[in-house]
Amino acid sequence: MASSSTRRPSWWTVAPVLAVAALGLTACSNSQESSDVKGTNPSVFTSAPAPGGATKAEGGEATPKDAASVTLKDASGAGVGTATIAKAGNHLEITVEAHGLKPGFHGLHFHSVGKCEANSTPPAGGAPGDFLSAGGHLQVGEANAHPSSGDLTSLEVLKDGTAKLVTTTDAVTLDELKGKALIIHNGADNFGNIPSRYAPAPDQETLSTGDAGARIACGVVS
Numbered sequence: 001m002a003s004s005s006t007r008r009p010s011w012w013t014v015a016p017v018l019a020v021a022a023l024g025l026t027a028c029s030n031s032q033e034s035s036d037v038k039g040t041n042p043s044v045f046t047s048a049p050a051p052g053g054a055t056k057a058e059g060g061e062a063t064p065k066d067a068a069s070v071t072l073k074d075a076s077g078a079g080v081g082t083a084t085i086a087k088a089g090n091h092l093e094i095t096v097e098a099h100g101l102k103p104g105f106h107g108l109h110f111h112s113v114g115k116c117e118a119n120s121t122p123p124a125g126g127a128p129g130d131f132l133s134a135g136g137h138l139q140v141g142e143a144n145a146h147p148s149s150g151d152l153t154s155l156e157v158l159k160d161g162t163a164k165l166v167t168t169t170d171a172v173t174l175d176e177l178k179g180k181a182l183i184i185h186n187g188a189d190n191f192g193n194i195p196s197r198y199a200p201a202p203d204q205e206t207l208s209t210g211d212a213g214a215r216i217a218c219g220v221v222s
Contacts (some may be wrong), residue, residue, distance in 0.1 A: 068174060070182045070219040072098060075118040075130040080217045081163075083182055091170035092177075094152065098164075098184065098217070101157045107189030107212025108165070110138040110150030110172070111181040116218035131215040134181035140172050147191055150180075154189050177221045187213035 070083035081098030096108065113123060113135035120133035138150030153167040189212040192202045205211070 065174070068178055068221050070221050072096075072182065072184065072217045072219040073116065074100075074217050077118075081184070081219075083219065085174060085177060085221065087174055088168070091168050092172070092174060094165075094167050094169065096155060096163070096165045096167075096182075098155065098157070099162045101161050101163060101184070101216070102186070103157050103159050103161065105154045105156050105188035106163075106216075107185035107187065108152045108155045109148070109183055109185075109189075109212075110152070110177055110221070111135050111183050112138045112150070114179045114181050114220040116181055116220060129214065131181070131183060131218040134183055134215070134218060138172065138177075138180055140176055149176075151189075151191065155184060180221050182219050182221060183215050184217040185212035185214065186216045187211070 067084065067086040069085070071079060072081040072083065074080050078100075080100050081096060083094060083096045085092055085094050087093075111134035113133060115133035116131055117133040118130050119128050120131065121128045122132045123135045126132070137148035140149040149171040151171075152169065153165060155163050155165050157163040190206070192206050
């Protein structure tokens, strides 16, 4: 009988192919069932976060020493806004949101005493008024430096009574602000900036308060 020209594959030739096929079946059966519905096949697990997913910053969430908050209330005790203060490199970033205020610019300052008492007298004595218990503007370092360490960008209130301000300062540290008061004033703050052509010099009250008027909201930094 003539020998056939077709050779049967040997075991050593078939074995690698069978091994690859078995490996593929094992991978597909790893608790993940495929689907014929478009877009529903399970994704391959990796240690990387899903696209668009939130990731925690190294070290987790910011600790209390890296941020502080303020609840602002008016003289009746009603809440009129909030503020957050956070470290951002070598300075602080301050975000203030408020509502129910008179449209226009309002002076915004950190004050030296963390007491928000309506109809109170100043620490040094004098006639009572709302939130006078918070003392004067916060001053760190040289006592007569101007502007004061606690001076901030003015808060502009829209026609609907709401306001949002994001500003920065490197005149104070977060530790120096904790336990102090943040105050919104009734009027605009001129920061004592009175050009000499209008007057020889701003008086002490203008230098101290910016002529921002009454204190209409107050909150303690915590």
